Amino acid sequence: SQSGKGGAAFVMQHTFGYDLPKAMHGEFGAIVQRESDRVGRELQPQQIFDLFDREYLSAPKTYQLVRHTFQEDARHGDASWVKFQGEIGYQGKTMAASGEGNGPIDAFFNALHGLPQGAIDGYQFVDYQEHAVSSGSDTQAVCYIYLKNPQGEDVFGVGKSHNINRASLRAILNAINRSLLK
Numbered sequence: 001s002q003s004g005k006g007g008a009a010f011v012m013q014h015t016f017g018y019d020l021p022k023a024m025h026g027e028f029g030a031i032v033q034r035e036s037d038r039v040g041r042e043l044q045p046q047q048i049f050d051l052f053d054r055e056y057l058s059a060p061k062t063y064q065l066v067r068h069t070f071q072e073d074a075r076h077g078d079a080s081w082v083k084f085q086g087e088i089g090y091q092g093k094t095m096a097a098s099g100e101g102n103g104p105i106d107a108f109f110n111a112l113h114g115l116p117q118g119a120i121d122g123y124q125f126v127d128y129q130e131h132a133v134s135s136g137s138d139t140q141a142v143c144y145i146y147l148k149n150p151q152g153e154d155v156f157g158v159g160k161s162h163n164i165n166r167a168s169l170r171a172i173l174n175a176i177n178r179s180l181l182k
Helices: 005-016 022-039 045-057 104-113 164-181
Strands: 063-076 079-090 093-101 124-132 141-148 154-161
Touching (some): 005 045, 022 045, 022 154, 045 154, 045 164, 063 104, 093 104, 104 124, 124 164, 141 164
Antiparallel strands (some): 079 093, 141 154
């Protein structure tokens, strides 16, 4: 059954080019299964993609990336230092955010922890995966982020962009925004 846990990930990979991390298969498979049960039949590939889009790519954006810059210093051999500076939108207002880390994801995650009033505190970074979703110079990157929310529950986010850093930032905010809806 394409609607099952492994079937949905198979359809996403082989029909649409999205290689969901194994840790995410159960969550997305359950979403597909609920919808299949609701409509009383197995879902077609486009319906599976539409669920993925609605659940991950087009999910409500409680927190939004308004603007950002990265500054990187890689003079230390293989070690690098990255600084994130930007603004995060929330309820029509913007909050300045800055953080440093060993790469763009680490710097952004540290910036989120430094937001005023602990706006996005308690999330723990678990893992990420990224890949291209098409080929050629116009390719888009897809990033999957795996976090633990403040209650210790698994939460996944997906971001897509022509810029791999932006895809990663979108995925982090997508995971946080999705966890706030639960």
